[in-house]
Structure formats: structure tokens, C-alpha cells
Amino acid sequence: MSVTGPGMMRMLTVAAGFWVLTVPSVWAAEMACVIKPSAEISIGTPVEGLIQTVPVDRGDWVTKGQVIVTLESSLEEATVALAKGKAQAEAALKSSQVKIGFSSRKLERALDLFKSNSIAQHDVDEAKTEKALAEISYQEASENKRQAELELNRAAAALHLHTIRSPINGVVVDRLLSPGELARQTPVMKLAQINPLRVEVYAPLSLLGKLKTGMQADVRPEGKGQPVYQAKIVVVNKVVDSASGTIGVRLEMPNPNNAIAAGLACTVEFHLSSAENP
Helix, strand or coil: CCCCHHHHHHHHHHHHHHHHHHHCCCCCCEEEEEEEEEEEEEECCCCCCCEEEECCCCEEECCCCCEEEEEECCCHHHHHHHHHHHHHHCHHHHHHHHHHHHHHHHHHHHHHHHHHHCHHHHHHHHHHHHHHHHHHHHHHHHHHHHHHCCCCCCCHHHCCCCEEECCCCCEEEECCCCCCCEEECCCCEEEEEEEEEEEEEEEEEHHHCCCCCCEEEEEEEEECCCEEEEEHHHHEEEEEECCEEEEEEEEEECCCCCCCCCCCEEEEEECCCCCCCC
16 A cells, blocks of 8 residues: 655655764765874984894884893993992991990990999090990991992993883884994984874865864775775864865874784775764
């Protein structure tokens, strides 16, 4: 049985309205973009020195905290050993403790003898002076030990500067120096963090005010049969490039398996609501 008339028209109108509300529109025009590492770091050394080892090379994966460069450090290691010996020395401290105990007992005996007029006041003063000197000696030994511990910390810090660790999880882009070369104020290697990736795009001025941080977008890397990846807007430039009539937009794209290579060209489509879609 066919249904016609005003009832059918109302049903079609409601169905069409429901479809508009439930199906989000997508900015149809594909815009060119570039996929870049989220961080590119030139690794240098905080001190000058002869490079001893570089256990990683170009293309190697590194993890945060992994040793990637060591400098020759025999002098620093010897300094640490010497400072450690001084910091652990207990003889002076124990000797001054024994002197304090002896001088305290000597003073007590002198005071008892002075009460019975067996010794003169001079002897009592001498016993008091010996105890005071023993206490000063103990304080000096304590201060020397504390200074030795601080010198050990300084020597250990200087030795630590000869071991360079990776600040990120990433890949070695290039190794610029090798063992045997002198590291000065120049990079030893370059690292790149590719999870997450960042996507740079220049959007048309017509999207000014419509693109906001947190919005989703579809990114397709260049190449035949490449899948579409999800990315999120993290930066929308507040300054417009008047010459090209565009605004810079940066997106963040997860790359957990490092399947996407950085440096690829790409296309991006932004997800806009129906009210925002031109």
C-alpha cells in the first residue's frame, strides 16, 4: 500500500533533518601539508673532550636515557676516587671524639680535686682549655668531612658530564663526529622524535576562526595506496600571511609503531561542523 499526501511529506522532512544532524560534514578540499618530526635535536657535549665511544649510528633507534656518546674521562675518574677516599676518611673525626671524652673525664677529676683543695685553680683552667680545644678539633674534623663530601659530589658531577644520554625516544638522523675526534662547541649527532609527528599546513584565509585547537583532521601521506591517519590541531597561528592569504596550522599525529616516515608530503582534510562548513 502506498502512502502519499501530507503525512509522507512530514516523514521525509523529519528524516532529512535527522540525517543533517547526525552526519558531520568534512571540508572537501584537500590541502597540501608536510609531515615533520615533533622534535629535532642537535646533541652536543657540555664540556670539551676527546670522544671515546659513539655506540649509535645513523638510522639507529634510541630511547630516552640511553648512552649515545662518552668522552675520555680518566682524569675525572681519578679525581672522583681521590675525593671518595677523603669523604670516607673517619680517622680525624674518631680521634677528636676520643679527645673530647678524655678531656671531659680529666675536667671532672680536676673539679673534684679542686673542691678538696688538692689542686690549684690553674690546673682546673688547663683542664677546661683542653676540653674546649678537643671540641673545636671535633668541629673542624666534621667540617672537613663535610667539605670532602661536597668535593666528591662536584667531582662526580664533572665525571657525569662526560657521558651524554639521549633526551628523547627517537632515531639518529646523522652522526657528525666519531671516536678519536675532539668534541668542542659543535654537535656530535642529530636526533629526531617521530612519535608523535607534527603536520604543518597553510590553510586558506576562509578558514580563519573556524579551525580551533582540538579539532580532528584526516591526513594522507603521499604515495600510492597510503592509508588515512587521524591528527589533532594543536596550534593555529594568530598571525596571517597576507602575501599568500593563508594561516599556519600545526597538527599532532600519533605514530606509535613508527610506521609513518617524517619528511613526507601529505594532504589534509579538516572535520568541520555543518555550521562551519562553507
